[in-house]
Amino acid sequence: MRWLFWSSSPQQQMPNNENNNTKHTPAQAETSSSSSPFHAQCANCSSLTANPHTNTSNPLTPSRQTPHPPTRDWNASLSARDWAGEFKDPRNLVPTLLLSGGILLCLRIHRNIFGQVTSVGDGDNFRMFHTPGGRLAGWGWLPFSQSADVEEGVERSDCVDAPELPHFGRPAQPFSHAAHTWLTNYLLSRRVRAYVYRQDQYGRVVATVYVRRWPFPFIRRDVGLQMLRAGLATVYEAKSGVEFGGEAMEGKYRRAEERARRLRRGLWKAKGTVGWESPREYKTRMAVLEGERAAAAAGGGGEGEKK
Numbered sequence: 001m002r003w004l005f006w007s008s009s010p011q012q013q014m015p016n017n018e019n020n021n022t023k024h025t026p027a028q029a030e031t032s033s034s035s036s037p038f039h040a041q042c043a044n045c046s047s048l049t050a051n052p053h054t055n056t057s058n059p060l061t062p063s064r065q066t067p068h069p070p071t072r073d074w075n076a077s078l079s080a081r082d083w084a085g086e087f088k089d090p091r092n093l094v095p096t097l098l099l100s101g102g103i104l105l106c107l108r109i110h111r112n113i114f115g116q117v118t119s120v121g122d123g124d125n126f127r128m129f130h131t132p133g134g135r136l137a138g139w140g141w142l143p144f145s146q147s148a149d150v151e152e153g154v155e156r157s158d159c160v161d162a163p164e165l166p167h168f169g170r171p172a173q174p175f176s177h178a179a180h181t182w183l184t185n186y187l188l189s190r191r192v193r194a195y196v197y198r199q200d201q202y203g204r205v206v207a208t209v210y211v212r213r214w215p216f217p218f219i220r221r222d223v224g225l226q227m228l229r230a231g232l233a234t235v236y237e238a239k240s241g242v243e244f245g246g247e248a249m250e251g252k253y254r255r256a257e258e259r260a261r262r263l264r265r266g267l268w269k270a271k272g273t274v275g276w277e278s279p280r281e282y283k284t285r286m287a288v289l290e291g292e293r294a295a296a297a298a299g300g301g302g303e304g305e306k307k
Contacts, residue, residue: 113194113207116140117187123162123179124224124233125204126187127154134191155194156204158243159253160224160233161279163267173282175267179232187211187223197243208245228256231266237280 115128116139131139162183163176187209194207210220227233235250235257244250261268270276277285 111196113196113205114191115194116191117189120180120184120188121154122165123176123183123227124160125154125156126183128192128194131191154204155209156200156206157224157227158197158206158208158245159236159249160227161236161238162227162233163279164282170286173279174270174276175232178266179227182230182232183223183227186213186226192223193220195245197245206243208243208249225253225256228253229260229265231260231263231268234267234278234280237278 113128113130114132114134115130118127118129120126131137133139135141162179163173164170165176165180166172190211190213192209192211194205194209196205196207198206200206209223211223212218212220224233228235235253244253260266261271264271
């Protein structure tokens with residue numbers, strides 16, 4: 001009996017404690033209800049529970065989303081009126097630049113020839129063997145690469161006219177051997193790149209030729225420009241067939257010739273002496289002389305027939 005009486009006393013005190021805990025003044029009730037708009041107090045305990053009316057995890061409650069800008073159709077740019085704004089769009093600008101740059105690069109690569117010089121025939125022309133791709137493609141070191149004696153093409157420098165060697169019955173022009181020796185030492189057995197313009201009346205390829213030499217192998221040198229600076233050639237003065245690669249390059253060639261003339265380099269050493277003539281003047285004189293000889297031979301043949 002004593003054990004039952006002792007164990008039942010806490011059960012009798014529990015309602016009193018719960019009543020004491022649930023007794024609040026009106027001011028306390030207002031304070032607890034207004035302390036948090038998202039929670040409500042339980043009637044039988046002091047813990048806080050979430051308010052069902054403000055439950056953001058309820059699937060029936062619409063959630064707030066950040067508005068996204070409207071997407072634009074790529075095809076809409078084709079019918080746009082403000083072309084300046086459309087071209088600045090990266091979706092249009094980047095592909096356009098890549099495509100245009102690729103086309104221009106292909107055109108530039110197509111109009112140049114890379115090869116090895118096999119022989120030098122005159123002061124302004126040489127023979128070269130076309131090796132597309134150069135040493136990276138295996139030319140000169142892989143066993144299946146062809147020899148440089150298989151196929152050749154004749155190249156003529158586009159902007160210069162060097163003194164003529166003796167050929168076709170014509171005598172040699174002064175400084176012709178010096179120009180030929182200089183070009184041979186400068187190009188023979190070296191790899192050059194020629195930017196092609198056209199073919200001349202003799203079937204030779206007219207091109208601007210570049211070569212790399214030590215001690216600065218990363219700098220390309222214009223072969224025609226170097227000959228003008230050395231005073232072993234003049235700017236090509238023919239009425240047709242001259243190719244400079246633009247007005248800027250033509251001005252550079254003429255300034256180099258004028259400097260060599262002023263410093264009296266190469267063939268300009270004999271400028272002003274009796275019998276001096278430029279390569280263009282030499283060719284003109286030879287053409288006139290050959291025409292007179294041909295006319296005299298034709299006249300002599302006609303007189304012989306009359307007799």
